Structure formats: structure tokens, C-alpha cells
Amino acid sequence: MRREVTLRDVAALAGVSSRTVSNVVNGYANVTERTRQRVERAVQELGYRPNVLARNLARGRSGQIAVVVPYLDTPYFAELLQGIIRAARVQGYNVLIDQTNGDPDHERMLITRGSRELLFDGVIFSPLGLSQEALADRDPELPLVILGERVSDGSFDHVGIDDVAASRQATEHLLDLGRRRVAAIGDQPYPTGEAAQLRTRGFRDAHERRGLPVHEELVIPTPRFNRADGAGATAHLLDLHDPPDAVFCYSDLVALGAIRTLVSRGLRVPEDVAVIGYDDIEDGAYSNPTITTISPDKDMIASTAVERLLLRISSRTPPPGLELRAPHKLVVRESTAGRAAPASGRRASARAGSPMASRPSRTRRD
Amino acid sequence: MRREVTLRDVAALAGVSSRTVSNVVNGYANVTERTRQRVERAVQELGYRPNVLARNLARGRSGQIAVVVPYLDTPYFAELLQGIIRAARVQGYNVLIDQTNGDPDHERMLITRGSRELLFDGVIFSPLGLSQEALADRDPELPLVILGERVSDGSFDHVGIDDVAASRQATEHLLDLGRRRVAAIGDQPYPTGEAAQLRTRGFRDAHERRGLPVHEELVIPTPRFNRADGAGATAHLLDLHDPPDAVFCYSDLVALGAIRTLVSRGLRVPEDVAVIGYDDIEDGAYSNPTITTISPDKDMIASTAVERLLLRISSRTPPPGLELRAPHKLVVRESTAGRAAPASGRRASARAGSPMASRPSRTRRD
């Protein structure tokens, strides 16, 4: 490898100090137009490109953030990741991706003091098997933003949608269609299943609000939120003495699995059984039937998470941990509205979760 | 942030030079046991962790490799990625993941001179929309290993399985079951569809070997290798005057889509139509029916790719570009063998592609 062009080379050609070249390259404010032009010409001429390694060392930062997700091949995470990468790149940050497979040890390791080697300046984390305790004795110096459901203890930020409200809305949509035996697929009644439990809460709230009973035998737990889970749970539901006429699925993948089982048993969606999903993944807009779903504002989640994390990274004194709510909306498609429904795949109906309400983490939810 | 422990601190405590500490930390050979012990004790005591940033700068390397895939949410890539990450980590390398969405401009940019900023030392690349020309005027200094189908011009390595042989084997399996109207889903008869074309070649070869005619109307092109592509193509096939009795799908996702359509039309798999996939993704071992598939040795592909790339990175004079073939095997499951078939999800039948044949890139294929 031949030697690369350095700041000093550019400085020599432009007749200024290397520090000034640095200022120009980094877009600092106080540089005269004349100087800037001269430097930029020299940069052009020599084909100078900053050496990120040296910059990182001098700045004491790696310029990278880690994003930790349980599964890479889950469309929801893949879509979210795209947004995060985009947002980070705009700020000159690079994204490291880590998949944990939901392994609690792996997850804990990533946020524990001592395990990292300055490879990343902060972490955006979507935990699955992480207990509250593990979160508690994490490296307190590591800037952290958590996605999904987990209430902040004040030392990190949490970004998500209002799962309870969204789930209530989804369930109400089904009830308002006149369905009276609504199933829920995806409950996780154990410590690490917080996100799922919030959705179950919303499901119950909706019934309560409408003055209708929840049919407990129709609330089906699943270990994950996959097609297979949805297919299996639905098979179970259909074997019941009195099967459901609607299903609230805790993810679109679950919904896809559910629909598969329904269709293969000769049932019509939504005529016989209405199905609603969660996440608004791309597949759901092209499936057959297309899926009615809760659509979280993924871009908002991604950009908010990045923004907060970078803020944390650059602050001397850590900012307070916030609960940040991204908006979501109910997108009605064929799996509840039928073929007669909107031609286009996407149609918003109700909007919820104001532009981005934030509040101190102490406050629980309403 | 309080100051971190440095090499010098450890050196002071251990009573040796900082260079010696560096040697110990990096596991260099010539260190007496006594010294090593002393240093290691000091490292322990102070909780020293090397500063990767400084190391990178001094070494002139970033310690990171980039892996570029078209789509992250494709299970095949996600599974391959896991292997690559694992293999790289063992060598002390970190993996940057980049998703291109198959965008040719994005793909070209990543391997073109000047676009990178020393963020990664080399690239493992699974191109989709990349033309031979774009490959030709790439940055010649950037160590590169290509996955999937693309013949090396000698300046980079190529790792993949023998797609023609594998496809032939898959097709022969169907023919040997007595099927006579075998369809193929996934051809891509245009410049960037090389991988698909190789599979089509194998499909034709199999017919030829068995002395049977290819039914041209049963060779269906698809833009991608998704569930939706498989479902759509299969619907088209079933609407034909004389539909197929077996389908060779160019990916397991296509196979899943195909099965979905078949089942929803009331056809039995494999009794009415046998289906075979490609890639051996995890889903296929748990679907209903489970999918017979071509199983590439992903771990071998991953570790070989990493090994070759790191070799390239560390060599002064670039090694010759090799064509590396990982083994594959046919895994027979329910979608061709029926329920009576093996209880376990995985059963190998034939093995192919010797442990890892390599040959100079000039040699085309046999």
C-alpha cells in the first residue's frame, strides 16, 4: 500500500496549518470563505480522505454504535435496522449489528462493564431474554437506548410505541366489526415477556371498555412471534369446541402463520375469521389477503433512538432517562375489511400517540 | 469518563517495558514464562483492556471486515452471516454488515476506489445487481471475496457451491421419483441473474442425462427468490393446461410460497406435486410439510470466505484469485418423500463437492 495523503500534505499545498485543514474538513464554523476555498481545492487536488482510525483515536471515540437485536431475519428488525443505519450515517456514525438469538448471557455480556473494548460508543438494544437485574448491574458508563418494552430506570432511554393503547385499538377494531369470540396469540406470561404482556393488557382493556368478557381459553401463549407459532396456535384454536371468529396476533408473522392455517382448513379470512397483526412489515402489504395491522412509526423510532443515543454519547453529564413514545396507527387491510376494502395496500384510519410525547421515566403509564 | 488503564500503567506495575506488555497481550512467542506471569498478574490487577482504537491506528488496519448482502431479512443470508461473524471473531476481527437491497449503485460504491475511509480492511460480498464491468474497475487494493455465483477474474476469491451440480441433483431426485412434468421456479434470464442461470443449467442437464425433455413452459422466471415469487409462479403453473407434478424451487422461500399455493388449492404435497427447495434454511425443517432441499455447507462457506479474506488482508503480495467450492448435499424431507419419510427433520442422502476443491480461477467449470 502506498502512503496515503495526510492532513499535513493538504496543509502544505494550501499554505495553511494542518489544524485549519482539519477545521475545514470537519465543517467548523469559523473559517473564512477564502481559506475554505483554498483548502477545498487542495483536498480535491490531492484526493485527500480523512483517516478515520486516527480521528477516532484522537477523539477518544470509535464513531460506531452497536445495534443489538434478537434475530436478524425478522422482517420487523430488518426494517427497523435500515432506519437506524440511515439515521446514524447522517450523523457520521457507523452501525455495528449484533444478533443475540435472545440468549440472555449474550445480551448481558454486551452491556456489562469490561466486555467491550471501545469498539462502540453506545448501544441501541432490543432485548429479549434480559432480566431487570441484568439491566441493573450493567456498565453505567455505556450510553444505552432500549427499544421495545422495558421501563427505564432513569439511566437510559426507552423508545417504543404505546403497546397497551395500540393493542386495545387493534382489539376494539375487531370487536367493532361485531366479532365476539376474539382470540389473542402471543402472550408470554413470564418475566421476560413484558412486551407481550402489555399487548395482552390492551386486549383485556378493549373488552372491558366494550363491556364484553374475555374468553380466557382464546388467549394463547407462544414462545416467539413467528409464522410457525401463529400457525400452531391457530390450529389449536380451531380444534377448540367453540373456535374464535377473530384473532389478534402479536406480530405480522404470527398473523401470516394464522392465515395459512385458516386458509388450509378451508376457512375464509375475514368472512369466517378476521385476523389482525402487529408491526406492519412489508410482507403483510403483499400477502393474500393483505393484513390489517398496527403500524408503528419505524422511522420515528429509529431516528429518535439514534438521536438520543448520540446525545448521550456527547454529553458529559448523562441526560435523564426518558420514556419516548413513537406514534402508531391502525392500518386496515383485507384480513379484517375483506376484498371490498381499499384497493391500495395502505390506508390509515386512526392515529394515536401524539407526535412524540416524552416524560420522565418515573412516571409509569396511564 | 475517568482515564483508562494503559499499557504503560501495566508496564510500571509489572516492572517491564510497555513493549513487553504489548507482546504478552498479543500473545507473541518470545516471552519467558516468568515475565508473562508477572505481566498477566498486573493486567488482572489493574483491569487493563487494550484500546482497540490506538491499536488500529498503530497497525494501520481497522480490524473490521465488511459483509455486504442484498437483503438482511433473507434467512439464508442471516444464517450465513452468523457463520461469518463467528469465524471473524475468532481471528479478532469484527464484522460490519451492509445491506444493499440489490441496488447496483450502492454495490458498486462499496468496492470502488475512494469511497471507503479505512473503515474496513476487506469485503465479503454477495452481489446481486453488480455487473462484470463494475467489478472490473473496482479498487484493486481492496481485499475482496465474493459469495454466490460470479466467476473470479483472478483478482479476488470466489466461494460458493457447485450450483450446476446441485441443481442437477435436485432435479434428478424429482425425476427419479417418477415425476415427468417438472417445473423450475426462479430463472433470471438477464445479465445479473447468473446464479439463477446456473441452476437452470443444472435443471436442463438433469433432464438430458435422463433422456427426458424439458417442458419449457414450466420454467418460470422470478425477479427475486421470495415466498411471494414462489406463490405467484405456482399459481401461474397451476393455471396451465397441463400443470406440473413436481417443482424445483431456486430457494426455500420460493418453495414455501409454492407449497402455500398448492395447499390452498387443495393439492397434496408431495402426492400431487412434489416440491424441492434450495438453501436449507431453518424454516424449511419446521414447515408443514418439511422441505426437501439442497443444503450448502454454510459454515464451510463462511469460514472459508473469512479465512481467504484475512489471508488477502495480511499478504503483501496479493494471492491468486481462487474458485473455492464448498460441499453441498441433498436433504430429503416430506415435500418429496411424504410423511412416511424420516422422522427427524434432517437426513443426508448424497454428498457432493469434495471437502473443498480449489483451483486457479482461469479454469472455468467442468
Next chain:
DNA sequence: GTAGAATTTTGCAGCGCTGCAAACAGCATG
């Protein structure tokens, strides 16, 4: 006991950049 080879340890310079604070310039004001 000693020359010479082999092994282990060390010192120094420097990777290319940025933080810091000082130096300098330009300009209006008294």
C-alpha cells in the same frame, strides 16, 4: 572461560488526527 548465536527485552519514533489555549488579525470605539 569465551566467542558467537539465539533468545528476550527495550527505547524510540510515529500512526494521523484533534483538544486546548495561545497568538494573531480585523474592526469598531473612545
Next chain:
DNA sequence: CATGCTGTTTGCAGCGCTGCAAAATTCTAC
């Protein structure tokens, strides 16, 4: 014309590590 003020540019040190080659030490053979 000195004074202060804002805005721009500079010099220097040093981020923490490794490459290199020389120095110190140990080993081997005679």
C-alpha cells in the same frame, strides 16, 4: 492611536499502541 472585542488561525502535545532495530541477556559449543 491605544483599547477592547470578536473572529480566525496556529502550535503543540498527545491519544495508546505497534514496527523496527538495537541492546541486553541467556544459551551453546569449543
